[in-house]
Every structure is written in structure tokens, then in C-alpha cells.
Amino acid sequence: MKQNPEREPGYVLGGRYRICRLIGRGGMSRVYMAEDLKLTGKIWAVKETAADKELMGAWRAEAEMLSSLNHPRLPRIVDFFDYSSEGHVYLVMDYIGGMTLEAYLQRNGEFMDSGKIISFALELLDVLSYLHNHKPPVIHRDLKPSNIMVTPERELRLVDFGTARNYSSGSSQDTVKLGTVGFAAPEQYGSGQSDARSDLYGLGALMLYLCTEGRFSEWTPAAEEAFRSGMPRDLVLIIRRLLKADPRERFQTAKEVMQELRQVSAPLTAGPAPATEAKYTGTRVIALLGASSGCGVTHMAIAIGHYLARQGGKVAVAELNSSSQSFSRIQVLLEGESTAGVDGSKQFYFEGVRYCRQTSTEEVITLLSGGFDFIVLDLGSGTDPEGLDEFLRADYPVIVGSAAEWKMPDLVMFARALSRYPQQRWSFCLPLATSDAARRLGKELSTSNVYTIPLHLDPFEPNEEMDDTLSTLFKDAVPGPRRKRLLFAPRRRR
Template sequence: MKQQRQHEPGYVLGGRYRICRLIGRGGMSRVYMAEDLKLTGKIWAVKETVADRELMGAWRAEAELLSALNHPRLPRIVDFFDFSNEGNVYLVMDYIGGMTLEAYMQNNGGIVEGGKVVSFALQLLDVLDYLHSHKPSIIYRDLKPSNIMITPGLELKLIDFGTARNYSTGSSQDTVKLGTVGFAAPEQYGGGQTDARSDLYGLGALMLYLCTDGRQSEWTPGVEEVIRSGLPRDLARVIRRLLKIDPGERYQTAREVIHELRLLSVPPADRPVPAVEAKYSGTRVIALLGVSPGCGVTHTAIAISHYLSRQGGRVAVAELNGRSQSFSRIQTLLEGEERARAEGTKRFSFEGVQYCRQMSPEDIIPLLSGGFDFIVFDLGSGGNHERLEEFLRADYPLIVGSGAEWRLPDTVMFASALARYPQQKWSFCLPLATSEAVRRLGKDLGTGKVYTLPLHLDPFEPCEEMDTVLQALFKDALPGPRRKKPLFASLRRQ
């Protein structure tokens, strides 16, 4: 295959994407970090693939496949194009800060703690279950360390779909045999068709690789002797079944494996992954989801937005609960009813924060491409599938529950209903809760990320007690200078 020369920093692709640096390469492609010249400050990952005629169909298939998917552990596709004069095609997607699982192992001497092995497996099973439940089912087929990104918050994301395929019920075997030796299921190189169980074999190979410090990915005689001690009890049994040669002897679905792993006694995963970049690139998303109506989601979302704006951030707050009229009332108060209706816009600004009222799912991608440092999503309470997806995808998912003593079980039940999803980066906010209520809820949920929100009558104005809580919640966000702002209360009195 003809290889094109590597683009140097500063080179502009498609008149829009300026190369910052090379961040990865494979046999047929390179991945660059690139700055968006139209959306100031926005950083993307751009995958470049050599466009030989026979590969063009596969490249377009990958672009179309990813564009149709929506899951927090998959990159969001925003653009794709080709240059016939260069012989390359390009896929523009979310830039994911962090490092590959392969690099993480290298940086840690090949050792991944037992608690992290299970945590990582559960995260991968979550996205595999999503892919396998797709209509038609999508089989990933190349679950290996170099295809998995790990963020500073210990979140895993799949980054390469070059070998994925739709499962065909009318076919007895794959047309093309693809996958990485050592991690691919035997049927990927035999006469059978790959299905969901092939990905489960790949997961088992990956787990064994993690449990043997990178020495083994196949269940061969004597492999038990190189499995590291101190792992969760019965983990080896689960891995052994995943690696059965006969697909019929493996677990049959990702949900079966999720159930098995949740029964294990798991030591906590410890140190977070060090950030690769000294400065966070891109937009951070904060999503607030209420346990029940009236628990203060909108009030808290507004308070967070104006706090981050006072720190120097470019902030948008978006209302994804279509039934809410809160932002409409704010716009009417600011601009007057006649002007608000006449302009007919869903966006308005106040105190440096852009408000986006009654947003639809189709509005989300343009908003994410708007060059903001922070986007705060007000998801309302409960949440349908689309709102839940945005909550799970967020960098800061916040559950807002009632601070009343007698309603604490509501928050516990709410978290339990979402137990299949990894919750290590979730935070729980309880307006006006006592310190005892916070302590008890943290114990019931098994987390230290429970916060009481103090009395804050006007969320548009600074509040010292509230700022202290928000500083703790967003302590890894970029600090900035505080700017004195006019008071919303004075505008209301006019």
C-alpha cells in the first residue's frame, strides 16, 4: 500500500483543520490532533487513511457506521472528506484526552490492579452491549489495548472501528477475516461468522493480558501460573469461560458477563490516570439529572454556569427538558415578552453565559462545536434514553436529589436503577442537606462524592458558600480571573 508522508504541525487540512501533532499511527492510518480554524479553540482528532480504491468502501463504511452511533464510550463523528490529489481520506471526531490502554500499561510496568481490571471490563461490556443491541448488531472484532483510550478520569473509550461489521443472519461466515492475532476469536480466522460471542472472546483475551502483566492473551496450558496473585476471587474462572474455543461454551451476551463480574469481590481501583496534556483541550460537558421533579436541577445548573463564567470560562447552559419553561421566563424577563417572541430565537445571553432553551438532540452537535469551555446540560428529572445518553457521556455527571432526610432513599433507588452503568465519576448534590444526611448517603452509595448545596437565593449572583462547593466539584477545571458582574436582582427591580 502506498504510504503518504506525515503532515507536519501547522499544515492545514481541508482549509479548516490545522495539525497540532501526530497522536497515533497504524498500518493503514494516522491520527492527528488538529485545531479547528473556524471554531476558535476547538480541538479535534483527525484520522487519515490512505485511499486506495479497494479501501475507499471500507473507509466510508466506518464513517457511516460511527455517524449512526451515540454512546458515551464512542467518539462522536463531526466531519469526513477526501482529497483525491493527496490520495487520503479524513475522519474528524472528538479528541479524547488521555492515553491508550497500551501506553498506560507501559507507563506502569505492565501492571493493572485487580480492581481496575474489573472496572475496565465493565466499561467495555457496557459499550459492547450497546453495539450488540444495535439493529443490526455491530461486532467490534478488534478489542486490543491500542484501540482503547483511557481518560484522566479512568473512563475507557473505543477509538478504531476499522474492523467492525454488521452481523448478518443470512451468512454462515465472514467475507473478510480481520482482527489482531492474540486478541481475535478463533472463528475470525476459521470458517464461521463472527457474532457477539467473538467480541466476548476478545474481552477475555484483553482481561487475561491485563492479569498477566501483558504476557498472555490466550488460555494455554500453564497460563494459571502467570496470572498475577491478589486478583478478585473467581476472576480467572470468568476469563477462562470467555476464552473457550467453541462459541457455544462461552457467555452468550455481554449482560451475562456484567452480572458475573458484579458478583465478584472487587478491591477499589486506586490512583487516577495522569493527564497527558498539561492543559485540557476542548469542551467540558456538565450534565445535571434530577432524581425527581422540583429537586433544584435548573437552579443548580444556572448557579454552576455563572460560577464557571466568573472564573473566566466561555459557558453555555442548555435546556434539554422540552417541557420546561424556565429559560423562556428568564428570556422574557431580560428582553421583554414582545421582543422575546418577535425574535423567535432559542438562544440569548446574560452575564457572559449563553442560554439555549428547549434544545433538541439535533442541536447538540452544533452546540458542542461552538467553541465553549463548558456546556452545562439541564436534563430535568428522570430522563428518557436520549437524555440519559448525554448524562452518561458527560465529563461531569451530577445527580441532584432532595436534601430532605425522608427522601434520601429516592436517590439510592435512582442510582440502583442505573447500576449497570459505571458510576465512579458521578457526583451527588443535595440542596440544603445536613452533614449527617450527606455522610449517610455517601455510605449507602459507596462514594465520597456527595455534596450539600447551601441556600443560594439568586443563582445568577456569587455566593461564598456555594462557590466553595463548586470549587470542590470542578477543582480540575482551568482556573481564571474573577470578574465583577452586575447583579441580576437589580435588573429584576427595574
């Protein structure tokens, strides 16, 4: 089967779904983000799959099966149609924001302890139990990291059902051998029919993958030696049993595995962890997005970076704008025009902060494995798709906007344009704003996370008022005593 060229932004599928951009691909499928032309502002994920014309009926039956599922960790299937002449079928489903578990591991892998891995496994077992007890039972057959989304709230969603099938008690083997090598059970390749125990094998492979920082998904002596230090022995034994080649030697139901994992996790959550000397827990990403041009995003990104560095953190500040010259000018001032960047490097240091100019999203992933306590992303203004993705998955998403009377409506409109995304963790920062302006904005947007930003002429240098504001804004990230400061606090008059 030959797949058609990728659909361009603006193309309308099914007379209703306008393509925004491609968000994923694999095998003979692509997934697009699409805007609903009938439901204004509604965004969907549309999966396009190449299929033989003779199998269109089977695809329709599969779509009907998927649309009957109803679980909070599964996307809803809301529409199905085909372009028979082109040999393509389309599933329209909920758009799930966040990142794949594969990307999450790349970003946070070294900080995923046994408690987090067990928590993720229990979330997946919850949805597997639902699928396996469905009438008829549904077997997913492809529990790989790229098929699982981690939402901005750090919850899992199982998103790809390209290999799912109903279990048939009258069949001895799978009709079609499908599944990802390394994560699929042996019976999916000819030794028998896949059933609930096949998904449990896939879960074991996924847990092994997480426990070995992405190095292994199949049980070998090398894999056992690669387990992260501190992993409970009982957890290792559970994973080993899940990965038995013979399905009869595995756990038989998702419920059994849930009971075993809860026993392992009970001591881990019985009380507070003992105090340690560690000051930070993992890399925290702070993303700043401007509601309009010239509102001070870069100035604030620099101020935040140097504030966090003064608190003892290892900090990188990255400029995600290929056309911006701000960091280039800083590098020239520091190194001189004749030597700045002559080695081809787009990175330089100043007062303990690493600056990364004109950074791509791929380079951000590299930074995430660089041992930084904080990465501050200067996303500029607007809603560039890549920048918006980084903003939505940041630990601290911050919108910077002007408090001027004639520009405040721009900020309100900007926030409302993004209202389809969860905003509980968002903060709004207003440089040189009065407390009255902050209160008005908070009331308009129904949020208390509005901060006034004081006059701070030199973002590289400490400023008492600015430090007070940032200590409140990042109170969960930087340990240590702080003076109390109310939101909407007015600036001191000079």
C-alpha cells in the same frame, strides 16, 4: 497501498481541520489532533486511512454507520471526507484526552487489582452491549489495549473502529480477515463469521492481558500460572470461558458476562478493606506547569519532592525540558564540576530524592516502573504538547503562576486557553501571594483550588508554613494527621 508522508503541523485537511500534531499510528492509519477553523478553540481527532480508490463508496457507507452510533464511551463521528486522488479517507471524531490502556498498564500495572480490572471490563461490556444491540449489530473485532483510552477521570473510551463491521446473518465467513493477533477470535481468521461472541473473546484476551501484567493474551498453562496473586478463582473461570476457541462454548451475550462479573465483584465491594501497613497505594504523579517563565516551577517541584520524601515516600523529581540547566547546576554543586555526570548518567540523589535532569517522556515511563511512591514532573512554562500530555494525565496537575497585578492576566489567559480540558482536579499555586489575590483568581476561574505559597528560601529544607500548605494540597496522597488549613489562607507576617 502506499501511504503519503505524514501531514505537517499547520496543514489544513478538508478546508477546515488544521493539523496540530500526530497522536497515533498503526497499520495503514494515522491519527492527528486538529484544530477546527470554523469552531474556534474546538479540537478534534482526525483519522487518516490509506484506501483503494475503488473502495471509497464502501468507506463512505462505513462512515455513515459509525456516525449513527451514540454512546458516552464512544467518540462521536462528526465528519467524513476523502482525497480520492491520493487514496486516503478521513474520519473526524471527538478528541479523547488521556492515555491508552496499554500505556496505563505500563504506568499502573502492578497496582491494578481484580476490582479495577472488573470495573474496566464492565465499562467495556456496557459499550459492547450497545454495539451488539444496534440495528444492525456492530462488531468491533479489535479490542486491544492500544484501541482503548483511559481518560483523566479514569474512565474507558473505545476509540478505534478500523476493523468494525455490521453483522450479516446471511454470511458464513468474514469477507476480510482483520484483527490483532493475540486479541482476535479464531473465527476472524477463516473459521467462521465474527459476531458478538468474537468481541467477547477479545474482551477475555484483554482481561487476561491485564491480569498477567501484560504478559499473555492467549490461554496457555503458562498464562494461567501467571495470574496475579489474589485473583478470585471465579474471575479466572470467566476469562477461561471467554477464551474458548469454539464460540458456542463462550458466553453468548455481553449481558451474561456483566451478570457474572457483578457476582464476582460484589464481595470485593461489600465493605471497607481491612487496614494494612501499606502507606502508599501506587505511584502518584505530580505535574507542575508554569503559566509564564520565572514563576517558580522548579523551586516548587524541589520543595514538593523533599516534603514528600520527609513523609517517608520514595520520590523522583524529573525535569522535562531538554534545554533546562537547573538540575545540571544542582548536580555540579553536589558533585563538583569535574565529576558531575562524567559516567553519562542524567540522574543523581540528594537527601533521599532522585533527580532526573533533561528527562524525555520515554524515560518517564521507565521511572513509573521504578517503584516510586511519587514522581514530581517539572514541566517548565508554556504548552509544549508532550509536557501538556503529561500534565493532563497526572494524578495531581498543578499550575504555578505569578500573583503580581501585572502578571495575573497572563495566568487567567493561560488557564482559559486550556479550558477545553477538564479542570476539576487542577490546582493553582501562587508563590508569595496574598489571600485577596488568591480569592480574585478563584473567582475569575470559578475554582476553589487556589493555594497561596509562602516564602520558602531553601526548597531542600523543611519550612513550617510550606509544609502546612503542601499537606493541604496533597491531603489525599499523604496519610496522617494534619493541622487544618483553609484555602486562600493568608501568609503570616514576619
